[in-house]
Amino acid sequence: MYEGIVQDLIDEFSRLPGIGPKSAQRIAFHIVQTENLDVTRLAELLATVRENIKFCRICGNVSEQETCGICRDPRRDSTIICVVEESKDVAAIERTREFRGLYHVLGGAISPIDGIGPDDLSIQPLMQRLADASVTEVILATDPNLEGEATATYLTRLLTTLEIRVSRLASGLPVGGDLEYADEVTLGRAFEGRTTLR
Amino acid sequence: MLRTHKLGEADRIITMLSRRHGKIRAVAKGVRRTSSRFGSRLEPFMVVDVQLYEGRSLDTITQAESLAGYGAAIVADYSAYTAASVMVETADRLSEAESSVQQYLLLVGALRSLARAEHPSDLARDSYLLRALSLAGWAPSFDDCARCGAPGPHDHVVVQLGGAVCPDCAPPGSPVLDAGTRELLVALLRGDWDRAEASDDRVRSRAGGIVSAYTNWHLDRGLRSMSHVESERTTP
Numbered sequence: 001m002y003e004g005i006v007q008d009l010i011d012e013f014s015r016l017p018g019i020g021p022k023s024a025q026r027i028a029f030h031i032v033q034t035e036n037l038d039v040t041r042l043a044e045l046l047a048t049v050r051e052n053i054k055f056c057r058i059c060g061n062v063s064e065q066e067t068c069g070i071c072r073d074p075r076r077d078s079t080i081i082c083v084v085e086e087s088k089d090v091a092a093i094e095r096t097r098e099f100r101g102l103y104h105v106l107g108g109a110i111s112p113i114d115g116i117g118p119d120d121l122s123i124q125p126l127m128q129r130l131a132d133a134s135v136t137e138v139i140l141a142t143d144p145n146l147e148g149e150a151t152a153t154y155l156t157r158l159l160t161t162l163e164i165r166v167s168r169l170a171s172g173l174p175v176g177g178d179l180e181y182a183d184e185v186t187l188g189r190a191f192e193g194r195t196t197l198r
Numbered sequence: 199m200l201r202t203h204k205l206g207e208a209d210r211i212i213t214m215l216s217r218r219h220g221k222i223r224a225v226a227k228g229v230r231r232t233s234s235r236f237g238s239r240l241e242p243f244m245v246v247d248v249q250l251y252e253g254r255s256l257d258t259i260t261q262a263e264s265l266a267g268y269g270a271a272i273v274a275d276y277s278a279y280t281a282a283s284v285m286v287e288t289a290d291r292l293s294e295a296e297s298s299v300q301q302y303l304l305l306v307g308a309l310r311s312l313a314r315a316e317h318p319s320d321l322a323r324d325s326y327l328l329r330a331l332s333l334a335g336w337a338p339s340f341d342d343c344a345r346c347g348a349p350g351p352h353d354h355v356v357v358q359l360g361g362a363v364c365p366d367c368a369p370p371g372s373p374v375l376d377a378g379t380r381e382l383l384v385a386l387l388r389g390d391w392d393r394a395e396a397s398d399d400r401v402r403s404r405a406g407g408i409v410s411a412y413t414n415w416h417l418d419r420g421l422r423s424m425s426h427v428e429s430e431r432t433t434p
Contacts, residue, residue: 018207111283112279112422112426113201113242114422115422115423115426117425146242146269149269149270150273150276150279153274153275153276157276174232174233177233181235183235183237183239183264184264184267
């Protein structure tokens with residue numbers, strides 16, 4: 001335990017995700033002891049982010065404006081929507097430079113045991129977007145874990161009533177790995193989703 | 199595997215029900231990374247053989263081999279997924295104090311049945327709940343009076359008293375238990391699937407409501423997953 005505001009600072013850092021008491025203490029002392037650290041800029045940036053960042057009213061991605069840069073970009077293919085769980089998944093897919101369509105951020109995945117059902121996710125706004133006949137394909141890019149798969153199953157069932165192509169991201173072997181080290185579930189999925197070469 | 203919680207950057211806390219050691223909570227390091235070699239084996243509804251390193255508060259999983267994987271088949275059917283979620287949450291709650299081989303075997307059997315779609319998922323769920331509660335010492339009675347033991351069948355049900363009750367024991371305004379619902383509840387408790395599957399949707403819905411109320415009463419806090427099953431029931 002430290003005195004006064006130093007302990008307050010450690011406590012505040014400890015509340016952040018992924019930061020335990022030791023890490024919080026290290027960051028706090030880095031701020032206290034480093035001479036050339038521009039603390040004012042960091043503090044201003046934190047306040048600005050809290051004030052200015054909102055969620056895109058179309059796709060639910062984080063944005064500084066009413067709509068995000070991807071939804072505003074006229075070069076994006078508006079006939080394809082990629083459905084993801086979180087905004088960080090948008091960033092991961094954008095890094096691939098393979099996808100030029102639009103996104104829809106659900107805000108999580110269905111997990112009844114955690115009390116999260118379909119009504120807690122941004123599914124209704126997705127259905128409203130799809131009411132526009134210009135969308136021809138929905139790519140379900142939820143996480144390849146149990147909750148993500150269950151969410152994809154639920155969405156697939158909802159979307160069967162619409163005449164839209166529904167696809168799911170492929171699962172399988174990681175690039176650069178050895179086959180012998182693949183676990184049986186992943187390898188089984190790779191066999192199920194194998195592609196024809198000839 | 200009962201459930202998982204995210205921990206830190208790429209780890210998970212895994213809650214498991216073991217055959218001999220009751221409920222175990224352990225850390226699985228790095229399993230959220232796509233390069234993890236056993237992340238897929240540590241998903242809910244999997245049956246695995248794990249090696250654990252004992253820790254002060256939480257153990258650490260060092261190896262995992264799958265014995266049976268029911269997750270993929272269960273999530274392919276949304277109603278089976280919600281039913282399985284209720285099952286694992288119930289097992290989690292019932293196993294808080296002590297271990298039970300019967301609870302373990304009942305859960306594994308129920309998940310296998312759901313994965314193979316052997317019975318309608320709502321019936322499998324309700325049968326599991328009644329039998330799991332019975333194993334935990336809260337066996338309901340749907341024939342003889344749950345309070346005084348008077349031979350049945352009886353026309354009222356009071357979950358707080360343990361099931362069907364005779365006219366002398368039934369408090370004023372007790373809900374009525376019709377013959378079809380009573381027959382289904384008895385069949386679910388005994389695992390008489392021919393009789394259970396012969397029931398119609400209305401009877402199943404009434405029996406499901408009684409099982410849900412009975413479960414929530416005995417588990418003190420209601421099951422979080424149960425409300426999503428009920429909303430699922432009303433989804434076209």
